[in-house]
Amino acid sequence: MSAPMDLHALTLLVDILDAGSLSEAARRLKTSRANVSYHLSQFERNLGQQLVRRSTRRIAPTEVGLQLYEHGRKIRDELAAARDTVSTLGQTLQGRVRLSVPSGYGQLVMAPWLIEFKRSHPGIVLDVAFENRVVDLMRDEVDIAVRVMSEPPDQLVARDMGPVRYVACASRAYAEAHGMPAQLGDLCTAPLITSAVVGRQLRLAAYLHGERHEVPLSPTLTSENFHFLRQAIEAGVGVGLVPDYVVQDLIDRGEVLTALDDWKLSIFGTRMVMLYMPNRHPTRAAATFVDFVLARARQT
Known part of the structure; x- marks a missing residue:
């Protein structure tokens, strides 16, 4: 035996x-x-x-x-x-959720959701990292990661949070002084403001009428801090190439103008995706958090 x-x-x-x-x-x-x-x-x-x-x-x-x-x-x-x-049982929901979110999307879009969730579930500990690097969920002890990508990895559960739309944009003062990009190739010569990955050639994927085009980019100003990129765009330093959520309120107020609006632009991916390990029975805290964030994402 x-x-x-x-x-x-x-x-x-x-x-x-x-x-x-x-x-x-x-x-x-x-x-x-x-x-x-x-x-x-x-x-x-x-x-x-x-x-x-x-x-x-x-x-x-x-x-x-x-x-x-x-x-x-x-x-x-x-x-x-x-x-x-x-x-x-018979208590407020408790537990810990370790979360990794992109710096820009996390700060500009998700932060109010996270605060709302925390107010609704004070017994749950949220451990939030704002980072853009690719995360190994197992190695880094992360329960849930949110990332921009086009093709989620097969070995992880991927929940779609919606499209990521990049815009080519500039302040009204910049547009009046220098004009706006009229063609895709103009982005190669414009003083470009965007995020980048260290050590990797930045390339823009652009789609029009079902055709895919690719443009190499040489930005004049790069940062992972999207608040800083937004400030630089407002200040008229150059043409921004950023997700729409970074500058949408400025566009709505007419302070920032957009160009190449017929194009679908993408740098790091076309979808915002929530990732977590498969075959792992989620705690009630994690399952509640996933449902909450997906519901908020669908409302945007």
Whole structure:
């Protein structure tokens, strides 16, 4: 008869592989690396199977280890959801949601939603990072990420939050002094204000009548801070190429003018997408947050 499975050891295996190294697992579990290594070795000895291949920097699961990891992650998440359900019976909703959002969209669009959600659910801890880099949800311990993209990764659950529309725009004073871009190619020579990725050639994808065009860009001013980009556009520094939500109120008031309005413009992607891990039973806090944000996104 086989020995019963040690659930504590199984969840430790999940924690180790999620962390990517024994040292990081020890840090997250607030224990020593030697303690983590000992319990992993004991688990392997009891099973008579190697579960993890160790190297000086990284670890990787064996085939058996990966199968156990998948089972263990489901069990761990089900237990967490069960504890969450029991602890919140008859109480206000509690829990923690770790969230990663784009700097511009997060600050200019999502911030009021997050504040509204927090007021409605004071027992939920929101841990919000404003960042534009690609996030590894498992490695970075992120529950939910919001990103601009055209093709979401297959290994994640992707919920559509709506289109991202870029506009070519400038202050009225700039337009009167220098004119507005009349053709797509004018963006190559205009003093361009936009966001960019360090070390990567910035290219604009533009669509008209079903045809796709691509234009290399050489901005005169770039930043990940969209408040700063907005200020630069208002000040007449050049032609902005930014998502419409950055300057929509200025456009509505006539302070900022747009050009190339027949074109559909895109730099980093055409959709705003919410991402989270599959096969993970969401806590009530996370599930409530997802539903809330998707509802707000559909109202915009």
